[in-house]
Amino acid sequence: MKMYINEIKENDHVNSLFLVKEKSSAVTKTGNTYLKLKLVDRSGEIEGRIWTSVENFAGSFEKDGFVHVIGKAVSFQEHLQLNIASIESVGEEEILFSDFFPMTEKDIDEMFLSLLEICRQIKNPHLVRLLQLFWEDESFVKRFKMAPASKWLHHNYLGGLLEHTLSLVQLVLEVANHYPGLNIDLLLTASIFHDLGKVDELSYHRSFDYSDEGRLLGHIILGIERVEDKIRQLPDFPEDLSTLLKHFLLSHHGQYIWGSPKKPMTPEAVMLHFLDDMDAKINGIQQFIKKEVPEGARWSAYHRMFEQYFYVPPFWEQTKPPDNIEKVSLEDE
């Protein structure tokens, strides 16, 4: 069973799986070579030291690889350190991703089924076929289900892209009939596709970071390319529908300064921009409040991207859905 780094205490015997984040060799004052490691899992990181059999172990595992470690936790200069007796490489198939990376709290397969279910409401035959091409692309689906939606700001965990996409699609469904004359098929399809490029923009198998093409082109262009790629397989896909669909992806950040080289030019594209932005912000804030509001405090830490503090009202948590709000007593009653 996984022993999490943040649970390790001085003198614990440790026997568990970790990810090697840093690996280097050094020399003691007495001239012996040893290995310095940084081991991580979902819960934190810890220094590791290999003092013996260095030559044997040195070649048996790699930086950025998963390892099985046996050792003992000791205290050195006020920090815990793992003296490693044995270490060996393990394959990806032996580990649970969720032991090593933050992961959505929702069920990925369930979310994916919900998304497919919603797709059934789409009637436009071109869009139906286009979506089908994506769902039939197993390699894509695998990445789409696992990718985070961003490195920091919101849904920044495995499964986050799917969670955000599903959330947006549901929002669209909830409000789409609110305005007369909107093209709901297009709205739903564009919502499903809007952040598609994030499966390529972010690499997330060892740590969350941008891929080369992610940094050089960004998820907007990468997403358009993926959509274009599938449309090419549909010879009678209408050209203006294709242009419009790509316009939705291109404009969904809303403004030049936020990375969209075009502003949304139809009511549907405007709606997509607002609901996407709202969903990202609310998720981001709720995540941030969870982590960055000290117990009992009313204010979060300063959020550097949003350049503000967030407030947790005293009577908030007790608040329930409408049907039983009546019983809520506010603090100063």
Add this chain to the structure above:
Amino acid sequence: MKMYINEIKENDHVNSLFLVKEKSSAVTKTGNTYLKLKLVDRSGEIEGRIWTSVENFAGSFEKDGFVHVIGKAVSFQEHLQLNIASIESVGEEEILFSDFFPMTEKDIDEMFLSLLEICRQIKNPHLVRLLQLFWEDESFVKRFKMAPASKWLHHNYLGGLLEHTLSLVQLVLEVANHYPGLNIDLLLTASIFHDLGKVDELSYHRSFDYSDEGRLLGHIILGIERVEDKIRQLPDFPEDLSTLLKHFLLSHHGQYIWGSPKKPMTPEAVMLHFLDDMDAKINGIQQFIKKEVPEGARWSAYHRMFEQYFYVPPFWEQTKPPDNIEKVSLEDE
């Protein structure tokens, strides 16, 4: 029956009600005094001239007043002009506002009932009592039902404030359960109140314009004052609930540069900001497309506030709700 200005043709005999927008006296080359008027109704404006009995008529009506006019349309320098044989003042009660001002296409009383209906879902007793105070204030209700939501950008017609408020409240209901833990009572109440100050910011009985206090203080502050004014009548209204409610109003423009001196600091306030902005923009765009897209064109005129054009896709209008989209044939199939 009302004869609309844009229906008047040369040589028509005119016998109808108008609003006097401008009124001045002038002298003909032959030395006779006459009156120059500009008459308006919902459909446009026309020059009027009183050549006879000037002394009698001059005092019988006023600029910005409604009048009953009998006369004949003649052509002068390529424009129509009304030679007025008789003119007399009429009271507000004799006219239909919708003959003179743009008006919501929806039924005002029905919208108001829908709003009241939704209020019943609110269970927090403080908020319930606060809302009740507003609905019992007849003078307020009368203004709230008639006010436009803005001078130009969106819902810029009589009843527009109510229409926008109801639309926002419905949006809130549609998405509020989407995120766990939101305080829906507060969200609903804040949505109802968010643009309240517009009943004072805009004057709209003769033309849409800003009132003095509207220009000097703006609807955000005026709304907060109206809310504060009612809360003062509820001695045990919790102070932090009051602060939070006012924070929603204060922050609903989202950013300093858009006129909010505070950014939204709770997920609910963030949601209110996005949905409000989205509702205003979509209404604004749909109104603009209605007026500023030439017959058969795919592009609107340039929208100076939004600094862009809007697009009307060729297959748009035929688009129907999901269940029959399948039959829509796209142009290039």
Add this chain to the structure above:
Amino acid sequence: MKMYINEIKENDHVNSLFLVKEKSSAVTKTGNTYLKLKLVDRSGEIEGRIWTSVENFAGSFEKDGFVHVIGKAVSFQEHLQLNIASIESVGEEEILFSDFFPMTEKDIDEMFLSLLEICRQIKNPHLVRLLQLFWEDESFVKRFKMAPASKWLHHNYLGGLLEHTLSLVQLVLEVANHYPGLNIDLLLTASIFHDLGKVDELSYHRSFDYSDEGRLLGHIILGIERVEDKIRQLPDFPEDLSTLLKHFLLSHHGQYIWGSPKKPMTPEAVMLHFLDDMDAKINGIQQFIKKEVPEGARWSAYHRMFEQYFYVPPFWEQTKPPDNIEKVSLEDE
């Protein structure tokens, strides 16, 4: 022979080719139907009227079509107007584009040859093959040679895109060896491709305007799609070279606010951005000075896009290349 509109004088008999920019029918005071036209060529525009045989002529030509007109110039309300005796549609093949649209002053075929010549310097086999694919695409080459580089700001005439592209490529050649270690093949190829999408962004067969896809997607994306489209035909084209090439196109506007969703991330991409921007600005200013500096004046009109005036120093025009500058006498010596 073409008779230019700005040469037509009162009472001239006119017998020439024009483009029909506007066409509508109207009714005279006496109840007769007539046709109102606006005719244009490169030199200006003139009102046209068809008073007789209206039924015959009405169906024989179309708005936005070229026509052969016979008529007489008369003066009406201080403006010239063409009373048309006969009008008939003519095909594109019968007209000279340069009679109707502003055109580069350089020889288009010569410029194109110069560009091909420069392409020979490129040695990277992948890029060589990619360029070849473009040059072999006749439909593309035809558009590439004719397209303007923009609607207003610079090279806003037929052949302008080619002129600007050639100018940029030559600039790149002139400075590329200035810095050590730059990848010149990539720089040259990216320069040739950088504004490629303008062949699709602008429509320019009847008037210069944006195409639908131009407005919805913009030339950056349209250019990337054209490049992607050709690369797909080269199965062993290296993926990172493809990504980088697309990064050049994507980032060549330099900043978010100028429409690039990514900033240039290599020295070559930075250079492309600067030289492109410089070439566009200098051409734009020189064009502007030509048109908007009154005879003998030192200052141009106000340039609304650049938000400034431009200066024409008194001793400017006499200035010659270095070898004979010595003889230039400055005005106040």
Add this chain to the structure above:
Amino acid sequence: MKMYINEIKENDHVNSLFLVKEKSSAVTKTGNTYLKLKLVDRSGEIEGRIWTSVENFAGSFEKDGFVHVIGKAVSFQEHLQLNIASIESVGEEEILFSDFFPMTEKDIDEMFLSLLEICRQIKNPHLVRLLQLFWEDESFVKRFKMAPASKWLHHNYLGGLLEHTLSLVQLVLEVANHYPGLNIDLLLTASIFHDLGKVDELSYHRSFDYSDEGRLLGHIILGIERVEDKIRQLPDFPEDLSTLLKHFLLSHHGQYIWGSPKKPMTPEAVMLHFLDDMDAKINGIQQFIKKEVPEGARWSAYHRMFEQYFYVPPFWEQTKPPDNIEKVSLEDE
């Protein structure tokens, strides 16, 4: 021979020249006074301690002075520290500036000669005489050859101003004939002068920092003053030429926000701005990539001024000038 600080190891005997960056006295727990120094050279900095003969040594050298030090390197709290046995002041003439400060890798005198050579192409007699006045000003020339071009961003080493100026002048020569009708004499002269004020803006004899007048007035104004100062010695220098020359200096940052109180108003001034900016950015990026890209990595560290990362493509380094690019094999072929 100079022993560089980054080469000193524990227990080394040190006998070399250093610059005293900090100097203070302190008291040991046992009550003895000692001196704490920070010594620097081009390669780094090291703590120094004088435990004996403190009174003798204390007055024999000064902060910001060069010193000859004899001592031994010991380890204290994991850092190296120099126990100094003897220290004495040395004059500037005894040291090599390049031992202490980063310095251009190019030959300063050669660069200067190249610049003079280019000046010969200038034919306008006023500009020729003006340049001569500068070159005859020995004190100026000495500073001009040694000054860095900036504290951080680009050419931030001794000789950097000259290197940047020469680079810009060469760029101007390379592209100046590209556009018809440019006044090349003026362009060259303005390029030579454009950053002139940096000889006064930055102090760089002990460390790179802004001088008082540099901070209060900036190099643009300081440069204009130096030019004005020389022009005053040329009584028949044309006034409009003088105004224009100063306009080039004043506007070369291109925009208000970048510190130019006037935008460039002639094509030549626009060109100067772009080429200057390009040369600074490319130098800055190439320097940054050299220092801030880890061995084997494709991405630089984050550049805080430019607010971005820079990319080093995998096939970059092998890239050669056009004539042998053909042999380059790209990684994924």
Add this chain to the structure above:
Amino acid sequence: MKMYINEIKENDHVNSLFLVKEKSSAVTKTGNTYLKLKLVDRSGEIEGRIWTSVENFAGSFEKDGFVHVIGKAVSFQEHLQLNIASIESVGEEEILFSDFFPMTEKDIDEMFLSLLEICRQIKNPHLVRLLQLFWEDESFVKRFKMAPASKWLHHNYLGGLLEHTLSLVQLVLEVANHYPGLNIDLLLTASIFHDLGKVDELSYHRSFDYSDEGRLLGHIILGIERVEDKIRQLPDFPEDLSTLLKHFLLSHHGQYIWGSPKKPMTPEAVMLHFLDDMDAKINGIQQFIKKEVPEGARWSAYHRMFEQYFYVPPFWEQTKPPDNIEKVSLEDE
């Protein structure tokens, strides 16, 4: 006596002095040449026509010159027009500048004396001598007394620069002792000099416009040059005092975006910036309200530079200095 253009009525015989703003020749339908003029004075402009003796008159006066005109006002196409019987050039000495240009309502010589009076408070001998050099420069003093302070925004009338400078100096005196430790001599001197360059930036002898050097360099640099020019005549003027004085001029716009390439860096420079900006704005607003508030209205027209409206409260005008405010009755008491 001057007959002002806005007082001329149809059929008036006109015999007065005007400024010729435009002058061109044209041909009547009957083939006769005539002269078209635009005549202006302080009060407005009027078209002039010379139908007879055209050859004689044509050479006897020039555009931008003052003329003595005899003629008759007739009505043509609803506008007044002057049929000129005789016209002849008059010299500047024969006209009153204030008949032709807006002029300060204050006495220029009195204002100048007040300024000199204040200068006596300055004790620093360097600054005293520097100021003296300026006051002894008759050509400067003449321009300084006549120049406007800007083309549009504030003090945009002859004498405006002096009026603004005196106002600022008095403000400085009023508040300078408010803060401890400010260098009042420097503040006063810098205030006197701050807009000095406007004597060169604006040309105002025929119309208010920018001079070439005004547009190319701006008043900040031109002012610094004038100060530098005088300081050069004072060999022992302390260099750091000179630098600081120039810093005041350079930074007085407060921010890059407002045209100052340096921000104010001492409390005195900060104060100068604020008081200068305040004085300009308040004068600008008061002028604007005078002209652009319709009789009886509470709101000004829209001020395009300030992007806002200004408010004239109903009880404003009756407001008196403190000692009798008590009697003011507010409208709704």
Add this chain to the structure above:
Amino acid sequence: MKMYINEIKENDHVNSLFLVKEKSSAVTKTGNTYLKLKLVDRSGEIEGRIWTSVENFAGSFEKDGFVHVIGKAVSFQEHLQLNIASIESVGEEEILFSDFFPMTEKDIDEMFLSLLEICRQIKNPHLVRLLQLFWEDESFVKRFKMAPASKWLHHNYLGGLLEHTLSLVQLVLEVANHYPGLNIDLLLTASIFHDLGKVDELSYHRSFDYSDEGRLLGHIILGIERVEDKIRQLPDFPEDLSTLLKHFLLSHHGQYIWGSPKKPMTPEAVMLHFLDDMDAKINGIQQFIKKEVPEGARWSAYHRMFEQYFYVPPFWEQTKPPDNIEKVSLEDE
């Protein structure tokens, strides 16, 4: 007598009052529980440790409370630490606020009297009565006299709000008669009220921080509410005077981006904005220079809010009021 923390030396016996900023319990390696405290006063902070009678002491005082401490200063890991022998809670009435918080150097009561004195100049009876209501509100006056004017930027010490308000009111008096026709009563009253809301925005009894309502609503709205609250007690207070007064508060930050949702719309409101901003900046700079200019240096540290350095000229400090400046000798004379 208070012993200040920055005066405590190793081995000192300490017997004085402190504020407990942090309090937690920990366990020694030997398993004994001890208390870790952070104690602060105006002069700094020091670690405290309670090794004995932990159970007794633990409950006898609280975080954020004032305490009487007896103990001994020892050195631990190069830092001083207080070994506490006895600690007990003391009430607010036993301490001097100025021992614990930075405090204005001026006399608070004297400043308040000066303010009252100035109020006597106000003659408008409505404003007189309104001010009286505030001065009669003891709870308000107490807070108004003690509140700081900001957390960081200026007047950031107890009494700072009063000091800033008085300073602004005096500035207004000094310049108000400078411009004709200003309503001085309104200006004075608005100046007194402009930052009123800071008594509620900042909490400052234990540390300077924002209150909940301060963060959610801000001092502008809180101030308007306080003013509104008093006006409500004056039934015949003119409505437009009330609106205008609130407009002054609302607009005193001058621009949207600085937190004012309305720009100043009368000359008086413009003046208030400028003088307020100037007073805050000059105080802020003078405070900053006092603290952040090293002895003998001419330049301050970098001011992160103002994004600049400040300059202290060499001859500054000797500078005296005009009458004796003559004797000042400048450094380079």
